[in-house]
Amino acid sequence: MLSVSRNVFASIFARIWSGVMQFAFTPVYVALLKPEAYGLVGIYSTLLVSTLFLDQCVSPVLARELGRLGSREGTASEMRNLLRSLEVLSLATGSLVGVMVYLAAPYIGGHWINAGGLPRDEVTSALRLMGLVIACQWPNNLYCAGFIGLHRQDQATNLRILFTTLQWAGAAVLLWGVAPSITLLLSWQAANFALFSAMLARRLWRLMPKASASPRFDGRKLRSVGRFALGTLVIGMLASLLTQADKLLVSKYIPLDQFAAYSLAFTLASPITLLVAQPVGSALMPHFSRLISGGDRSGLAREYHRWAQTISVLALPMAGALATFGKPLTMLWLGRGSPLVDPLAILLPWVAAGTLVNTVLMTPYVLQIAAGWTRLAIFKNVVALTLFLPTLVIGVPRFGPLMGVWGWLAVNLGCYLIEAPLMHRRLLTGELGAWWGRDTLLPMVVTALLFGGSGLLAAPDQSVWSGLAQATSTAGLVLAVLVALLPYPRAQAGALLRRLAAAR
Structure with a gap:
């Protein structure tokens, strides 16, 4: 098992690379898309963070419970059932959020965002794609929490570096070589996040302790952690309002x-x-x-x-x-x-x-x-x-x-x-x-x-x-x-x- 320090540095290394990619390619995106269209990227970030509180009853529970159960004998089946149960909840929640953003796109684009010179149809199309990107990105949080709970962040580091590079550099190549289009950028992000989620899931399940029975949805286990999950959900919802209310209001005015x-x-x-x-x-x-x-x-x-x-x-x-x-x-x-x-x-x-x-x-x-x-x-x-x-x-x-x-x-x-x-x-x-x-x-x-x-x-x-x-x-x-x-x-x-x- 990795030490806490090594876990921290494994995570920091991946985040450093993510920061390098973000800071290297953000000026490219701004220059190619122009500030108005790039403002929609900020809208996407606001929408994502504003809805991520729904993940707070899933990912923190997985990290905490795997950390606790991993120090006990004979808990392999319980750990696997917990992951499968929370995986089902996470996939369902991400899909629901994506559909809600898609359906709300005409209202957000027409009545909330101050689009300036951008055509309303272009803004609405971009917002609908944001729903797809959110749904594809959503499971990443759960699977990363699983690596944290197992104290094996190192096993996720190389995947994060690979897909972060594809996310940022690949999009820049498309914007430069094909068309400086916000819809093209968001389409690429959706495909990249979907593949990343699938790879994370595959690797996490391989790291889980072996058990004789196949993992199953366990409603009784979910009920046992329900109080903690409800508390983290409420905290996440309120924290989301605190951190995103300014951006939601600023984007309107x-x-x-x-x-x-x-x-x-x-x-x-x-x-x-x-x-x-x-x-x-x-x-x-x-x-x-x-x-x-x-x-x-x-x-x-x-x-x-x-x-x-x-x-x-x-x-x-x-x-x-x-x-x-x-x-x-x-x-x-x-x-x-x-x-x-x-x-x-x-x-x-x-x-x-x-x-x-x-x-x-x-x-x-x-x-x-x-x-x-x-x-x-x-x-x-x-x-x-x-x-x-x-x-x-x-x-x-x-x-x-x-x-x-x-x-x-x-x-x-x-x-x-x-x-x-x-x-x-x-x-x-x-x-x-x-x-x-x-x-x-x-x-x-x-x-x-x-x-x-x-x-x-x-x-x-x-x-x-x-x-x-x-x-x-x-x-x-x-x-x-x-x-x-x-x-x-x-x-x-x-x-x-x-x-x-x-x-x-």
Whole structure:
């Protein structure tokens, strides 16, 4: 069985490759499709994430239950039946969501999206194809959760790299060589995701422990995990509203070309989530579940702080670079003459700050889910929504996209100041001070001071390459200071240096 660290790094490697593909080919898509048509790609992402809460009663259950059952003898049949049962539910749910998006396409295209100069028929056709893409992509989440529960993310890494390359590079070749068409792009994505889902399913079933009987749908097993599944479903639904309400409202009140800038600001900040929060969180959930099940509180506290510090070290240099040197980085990415550079530069610091706070909240959230305690997250999301939605409805038409990103930051700061203390009081009594002070707040202050000073030294007419060099060097300095400052990263760095010295 792979260690937690190796699981994290296997997942990070695949996500790094995904990030490389996304950042390499997004400017190609924007240039070939033009900003208005590319805004529909942002609409697809919003639709997908807005509906993914329905997967929260399936994939987290599979990861958690496989992690728990895998440490016991004689559970092979139970594990296989669980996978088959959740597989049926996932395929049915994905198909239903795809059909709903297809049927709603004329209304969304005609009455919600501000299409600007795009013909309504073209927008409606693209939206219908989005339903097909969502249905083909949907099972990926379940199968990836299965690899997580078995602690074999390494077995999914090569498939993810292959199909991510096909997804991004193949689409770019088609757009350039055949036609710069959003429908062609979405058709390619649907075919790619369908094949990826089939390959993931085949490999996961081969990894499952062998049993004498064939796997079957087990309604009794589903009922036994129903309470946890219902809790994660409600959390996912409320979290989806919190994270996507701004995008849904912004897409209604601004044209698609401006929505493209709003969507791309979150894309630029996404490496903080994709490379840090998601791989660490997915590996920690079954790990925390085993520690809680074994009653090892001291081990749980140690692992909790260890990974909280790791998240800070990995996330803060990226967030600081985006917040301080967003404009030269955007010009390097999209090109100096892109009309999206200036609106992106305004939005990016706020998006990066909100994404950073959301990322450092990953360890408290994962601990809640691993413990099966869903009520706090539900209550927090309900309270946040009652404040967030009216603010967006009033503020977005008046202040535009900035109100959306301000709201994103405010929601995450509220969780940091209110939800985290409540979680620690129940699950890790006496550990809040260390998490707040040493693991998160101190690294944030140090990062803000170093990047703030570097930003003050930057020339007003700084070139793209000068900005890139300053952002990179400052991020490297922040990384080195945080590694030296925090106990666990410092110990890991020392061990690595000793191994390198011994190897000589």
